[in-house]
Every structure is written in C-alpha cells, then in structure tokens.
Amino acid sequence: MQYFDFKMPNDFNLFCMGDDHCGSRMRYADGFKIFKDLLTSESFDLPAKKNFFMHSGDIAEMVFFDDKRYFPSSIPDTGQNVLDQIEFVVSEYSDIKEKMLFLLDGNHTYREGFRSFGAITTEIARRLGVNYGTWSSRSTYRDKKGGVMFRQFATHSRANIRSRVRPWRRAKTNKEIAVKQYLEYKSADCLLNTLGHCHQLLCYRPENRLYLHGEDHRVQSRHATPADWHGDLRFIPEGFRYYVSTGSFYKLYGPQGTVSYAEIAGFDPIELGFAVAKVRDQKLVGVDLIAVDNDVKHGYEIIE
Ligand SMILES: [Fe+2]
Numbered sequence: 001m002q003y004f005d006f007k008m009p010n011d012f013n014l015f016c017m018g019d020d021h022c023g024s025r026m027r028y029a030d031g032f033k034i035f036k037d038l039l040t041s042e043s044f045d046l047p048a049k050k051n052f053f054m055h056s057g058d059i060a061e062m063v064f065f066d067d068k069r070y071f072p073s074s075i076p077d078t079g080q081n082v083l084d085q086i087e088f089v090v091s092e093y094s095d096i097k098e099k100m101l102f103l104l105d106g107n108h109t110y111r112e113g114f115r116s117f118g119a120i121t122t123e124i125a126r127r128l129g130v131n132y133g134t135w136s137s138r139s140t141y142r143d144k145k146g147g148v149m150f151r152q153f154a155t156h157s158r159a160n161i162r163s164r165v166r167p168w169r170r171a172k173t174n175k176e177i178a179v180k181q182y183l184e185y186k187s188a189d190c191l192l193n194t195l196g197h198c199h200q201l202l203c204y205r206p207e208n209r210l211y212l213h214g215e216d217h218r219v220q221s222r223h224a225t226p227a228d229w230h231g232d233l234r235f236i237p238e239g240f241r242y243y244v245s246t247g248s249f250y251k252l253y254g255p256q257g258t259v260s261y262a263e264i265a266g267f268d269p270i271e272l273g274f275a276v277a278k279v280r281d282q283k284l285v286g287v288d289l290i291a292v293d294n295d296v297k298h299g300y301e302i303i304e
C-alpha cells in the first residue's frame with residue numbers, strides 16, 4: 001500500500017490506464033499512441049496541462065522462456081530480456097512522465113522469478129522519476145488551499161471479471177457489479193475506485209436512485225448524485241461511488257504467426273483502451289470509457 005496526496009487544479013482529467021504489457025507483440029502500439037496524443041493535447045474540453053494519468057500495473061510483459069505463457073513468436077526485438085523491456089518501458093513513457101501521478105505494480109512485473117533482479121516496477125519508476133504505488137494505493141486529491149476534493153483507491157488486483165450469461169447486456173451488467181464487489185469494502189472513503197489486471201473496460205457508476213426524506217411534515221423526494229459525496233468524507237455508501245476497470249492495450253490476436261495466452265484461454269474480444277475521470281469545479285462529475293481503435297475517425301470512441 002502506498003499513500004499519496006496531490007494538489008490539483010479545480011478542473012482536470014485523470015486518465016486511468018494500465019496493462020499495456022510493453023515487450024509483447026500483442027501490445028496495441030497504435031492504441032497507446034492515441035492515448036498519448038489525447039493526454040498531451042486539448043481533449044475532453046480541457047487544455048493539455050490539465051490532463052494527468054495513473055497506471056494500473058503490468059506496464060511490462062516480462063514473460064520469458066521459463067514461463068508457461070511464453071511463445072517465442074510473441075516477443076519483439078524490444079523485449080528479449082528483462083533489461084530490454086525495462087529500457088523499452090522507459091523510452092515509451094519518458095515524454096509523458098511529468099503527467100504520471102503514480103505507477104502500480106502488477107503480477108507480470110512482480111513475481112518470484114524476478115527476485116534476483118530486484119524490484120522491476122520500482123526500478124522503472126526510479127528511472128522515470130515517477131511515484132511507485134506498490135500493489136495498491138490511496139490518493140487524496142486536494143484543491144490549491146489543501147481542501148479534499150475526493151479520494152481514489154487504486155489496485156492492480158487479481159480480479160477475474162468474467163460472465164458467460166446471455167444476452168450480452170446482462171453479462172456486461174454482471175461484470176460491472178463484479179468490479180464493484182471486488183472493490184467496495186477495500187476503502188469506504190474513496191469516491192473513485194479502480195482496478196487493472198482483468199483487461200476489461202468497465203465502469204459501475206453511482207446509482208442515480210430516487211430517495212425520500214422528510215421536511216416540514218411532508219415527504220420530499222430527490223435523486224442521489226455523485227455531487228452529494230465530495231469533500232473530506234469518512235464513508236460514502238457503496239452504491240454511490242465509481243468502480244472502474246481501467247482496460248488494457250493487450251490484443252487478443254497478434255500479428256501473423258503469433259500466439260497470445262488470451263487466445264489460448266479462449267477469451268472473447270474486449271475493447272482496448274482506458275478510462276477518463278473528469279473533475280470539474282473540484283467535483284468528480286463523471287467517468288468516460290475510451291475505446292481506442294484506428295478504424296474510427298478520431299482513433300477512439302466513448303463507450304457506455
Ligand atoms: Fe495485465
């Protein structure tokens with residue numbers, strides 16, 4: 001666990017991304033470039049200087065010949081060994097490191113086979129000069145005067161988010177609920193909760209639920225909104241927080257002649273991309289899911 005405190009502008013976009021698995025030929029390099037372009041330009045109604053990001057872990061693939069997931073055809077020239085992959089990650093992120101609030105570890109970089117190398121994600125963070133967030137972290141986002149805007153709990157997780165039910169819409173809802181269930185008891189005061197690892201792009205949004213209360217001898221009704229839960233709170237009811245699975249840049253099918261472990265596991269296709277938490281006037285007002293795809297006009301689509 002790591003604890004962070006960030007002083008932020010009143011309006012900002014927090015890009016929540018991860019699982020890009022540098023050093024694998026399944027990595028969607030074009031999609032990562034779209035992410036970088038959006039991060040470093042005016043996007044989602046704010047200038048580039050108001051865009052920041054956090055990384056949910058599995059920044060490098062780190063699968064080599066002694067690993068059952070290893071296929072020689074799936075390792076590019078930039079990823080032949082541990083040192084190559086560290087070098088490649090540093091080159092991929094060096095031009096956006098100032099925007100990175102923290103980098104989490106992941107099971108690909110944090111496993112027993114690498115103990116003799118030291119701590120890989122720690123080394124990447126040290127070389128980039130960014131915050132190392134361990135496996136999970138709690139961040140407090142503050143305004144310029146130090147007041148709490150909201151908090152985030154972020155973890156790589158070991159979440160296995162799957163559903164085989166039909167129709168598709170019910171499976172999607174079940175997966176959103178599963179993301180919430182994984183995170184909801186981890187941190188009661190965090191309006192924003194995020195996980196990586198499962199490579200899904202999902203968001204359980206605060207329930208827009210009708211509730212009743214009483215005033216002046218009569219019943220009144222209103223809808224709950226996330227705006228009710230800002231500031232320095234100890235407890236936010238589970239249903240009124242955001243729970244996000246931050247997606248990935250790991251493709252199901254790679255180039256000609258390659259094999260991916262997602263392909264062997266028989267996983268269905270999933271959107272590649274990331275989430276953007278939008279903060280306006282010090283309030284977290286929404287989370288957009290951004291599916292990157294070079295087949296569409298702008299290189300991305302905002303999905304539900
Ligand atoms: Fe991953």
Ligand SMILES: [Fe+2]
Pocket residue numbers: 058106107108156196197198
């Ligand atoms: Fe993972």
